[in-house]
Amino acid sequence: MVNITEKIKEIEDEMRRTQKNKATEYHLGLLKGKLARLRAQLLEPVGGAGSGGGAGFDVSKSGDARVALVGFPSVGKSTFLSKITKTKSEAAAYSFTTLTAIPGVLEYGGAEIQILDLPGIIEGASEGKGRGRQVISAAKTSDLILMILDATKRAEQRALLEAELDAVGIRLNKEPPNIYLKIKKAGGMKISFATPPKSLDEKMVYNVLRDYKILNCEVLVRDENATIDDFIDVIMKDHRKYIRCLYVYNKVDSIGLEFLDALAREPYTAVMSCELDLGVQDVVERIWKELRLMRLYTKRKGEDPKFDEALIVRKDSTIEDVCDQIHRTIKDTFKYAMVWGASARHVPQRVGLAHMVADEDVVSIVAK
Numbered sequence: 001m002v003n004i005t006e007k008i009k010e011i012e013d014e015m016r017r018t019q020k021n022k023a024t025e026y027h028l029g030l031l032k033g034k035l036a037r038l039r040a041q042l043l044e045p046v047g048g049a050g051s052g053g054g055a056g057f058d059v060s061k062s063g064d065a066r067v068a069l070v071g072f073p074s075v076g077k078s079t080f081l082s083k084i085t086k087t088k089s090e091a092a093a094y095s096f097t098t099l100t101a102i103p104g105v106l107e108y109g110g111a112e113i114q115i116l117d118l119p120g121i122i123e124g125a126s127e128g129k130g131r132g133r134q135v136i137s138a139a140k141t142s143d144l145i146l147m148i149l150d151a152t153k154r155a156e157q158r159a160l161l162e163a164e165l166d167a168v169g170i171r172l173n174k175e176p177p178n179i180y181l182k183i184k185k186a187g188g189m190k191i192s193f194a195t196p197p198k199s200l201d202e203k204m205v206y207n208v209l210r211d212y213k214i215l216n217c218e219v220l221v222r223d224e225n226a227t228i229d230d231f232i233d234v235i236m237k238d239h240r241k242y243i244r245c246l247y248v249y250n251k252v253d254s255i256g257l258e259f260l261d262a263l264a265r266e267p268y269t270a271v272m273s274c275e276l277d278l279g280v281q282d283v284v285e286r287i288w289k290e291l292r293l294m295r296l297y298t299k300r301k302g303e304d305p306k307f308d309e310a311l312i313v314r315k316d317s318t319i320e321d322v323c324d325q326i327h328r329t330i331k332d333t334f335k336y337a338m339v340w341g342a343s344a345r346h347v348p349q350r351v352g353l354a355h356m357v358a359d360e361d362v363v364s365i366v367a368k
């Protein structure tokens with residue numbers, strides 16, 4: 001069998017050697033396309049016997065959301081986890097050890113957020129080394145990535161982790177590219193641009209498509225800032241995950257105030273000191289905000305709302321989503337709902353399935 005890892009290395013080396021300029025950009029685009037294909041191949045689950053994920057990684061997705069912690073060793077991940085999650089049973093801690101993911105549960109306003117401590121998504125994981133593959137697939141199922149960084153260490157830490165996540169198809173704090181691609185059976189290639197992009201042209205798109213043996217298709221690039229990387233992401237969309245990331249700098253007790261201030265102002269960034277117990281609760285609140293979840297309270301006719309038992313739904317949820325969350329069949333007998341709270345025009349408001357709810361609304365479902 002041809003060694004994919006070696007092929008990847010060769011392409012990476014060639015890309016490093018190639019100077020970036022107008023004359024080489026088509027060639028570089030092609031190399032990027034090939035690289036994306038090989039990396040996806042490498043991460044494909046190996047079928048057959050003995051391919052089970054192994055302890056710790058097929059952690060079922062329980063709770064209302066899942067957060068993946070990534071970070072280099074000794075940045076304070078364990079300290080942070082022990083502060084924000086309920087202590088796990090000793091037995092669980094032993095069987096998982098530091099080599100596998102330790103799931104912890106963070107409780108927030110009635111929601112249960114599963115926190116996975118992913119061991120070293122560090123150099124090599126994207127090359128399929130060790131347990132990297134499982135670590136990556138666990139990261140890909142998370143609703144939020146918390147990148148824990150040591151504020152006293154150099155900024156390369158973050159860049160390395162970002163590159164590693166990028167290589168396995170995880171895009172942080174990014175929307176899917178605004179590019180339409182429809183693969184067809186016949187008719188050749190039709191490539192068009194809404195507004196001509198600055199760094200992408202028809203020839204580049206054509207070359208990559210041909211390399212992927214996609215000869216019949218329709219492409220419409222709607223974003224003038226689109227790059228060839230974006231286009232490759234669209235071709236490889238089944239292997240891409242767009243996940244929000246919160247960068248958390250720990251150990252800020254050991255850095256200067258000026259640097260701390262600059263860090264805290266960066267986008268998607270929070271700062272804390274687990275040792276001094278500073279900012280930890282703020283990080284929890286940021287996690288909650290980034291997850292974009294809402295807490296709803298249900299109420300039975302003639303009774304008080306159950307404020308001690310929140311129903312957790314995603315942002316932009318409707319009464320229909322609320323029904324589905326309560327029970328699979330509740331929609332079948334749905335007549336209308338009464339809503340108290342921010343989403344109601346007057347309280348209570350009588351609404352149908354399409355009504356959008358808001359955080360901390362009280363909802364009462366009335367059956368036929």
Ligand SMILES: Nc1nc2c(ncn2[C@@H]2O[C@H](COP(=O)(O)OP(=O)(O)OP(=O)(O)O)[C@@H](O)[C@H]2O)c(=O)[nH]1
Nearest residue numbers: 073074075076077078079250251254273274275276
């Ligand atoms: N100065 C300072 N030290 C901290 C802080 N938080 C954790 N540490 C120290 O950093 C070291 C590593 O902390 P851990 O929580 O074990 O780090 P980890 O990321 O879980 O490390 P691994 O288990 O190796 O992955 C310990 O000596 C902690 O006492 C902090 O806020 N400030």
